[in-house]
Amino acid sequence: MRLRRCALVLCALASAVAQVRITPLFDVAGETSEPAVSPDGKTIAFEWCKPDYSCGIYTRSFGGGDIRLLIGEHPDQVDLPHSPRWSPDGRRLAFARFYSRFDSAIFIREPSGKERRLSSVCDINSQWTPDRSEEHTS
Numbered sequence: 001m002r003l004r005r006c007a008l009v010l011c012a013l014a015s016a017v018a019q020v021r022i023t024p025l026f027d028v029a030g031e032t033s034e035p036a037v038s039p040d041g042k043t044i045a046f047e048w049c050k051p052d053y054s055c056g057i058y059t060r061s062f063g064g065g066d067i068r069l070l071i072g073e074h075p076d077q078v079d080l081p082h083s084p085r086w087s088p089d090g091r092r093l094a095f096a097r098f099y100s101r102f103d104s105a106i107f108i109r110e111p112s113g114k115e116r117r118l119s120s121v122c123d124i125n126s127q128w129t130p131d132r133s134e135e136h137t138s
Contacts, residue, residue, distance in 0.1 A: 025061070036093075037083045045084040045093060047068065057084045057095055061069065071095060071109060094118075 026032055030050040037044050042062055049055040057071040066088045070093065071081045080098040087094065106118045 025062075028067070034083055036086055038086050039088055039090040043090075045086065047082050047084070055080050055082075057081050057093070071115070 004090045025044065028048065030048060032046050032048050035044050035048045043059050045057055045059050047055065047059045055073060058067050059070050073079055073081065076099050081095055082098055083096045085094040091111050094106060096104050096106050098104045105120045107116060108116045108121060110116060
């Protein structure tokens with residue numbers, strides 16, 4: 001009897017697993033990476049490098065809708081915005097700009113849209129401070 005119950009549970013689990021469907025979040029040309037889900041779970045920020053090599057940090061609602069450019073390349077310099085990280089309150093976004101192999105900088109994008117440079121770094125491994133006020137690197 002015990003063996004029969006186990007078999008029934010396994011069959012039920014196998015049936016449930018067979019019904020799982022994976023749907024891509026984006027169907028875009030190019031490469032997407034570094035997804036970051038907002039603290040409220042409603043928005044995702046991500047890197048998108050298009051086939052024409054223009055790259056930026058974009059956002060999209062999990063409910064669907066348009067993909068929106070949030071942070072693009074500076075027109076007067078060669079850089080690559082990457083590694084978006086939401087602040088714990090979801091109002092600001094920390095990110096890095098890659099200039100060369102040994103030159104990157106961390107920025108905060110304020111709700112107003114202004115970018116504030118925090119520091120130059122060689123390696124990007126950053127987190128928000130426990131008091132949620134600033135981003136720091138380790």
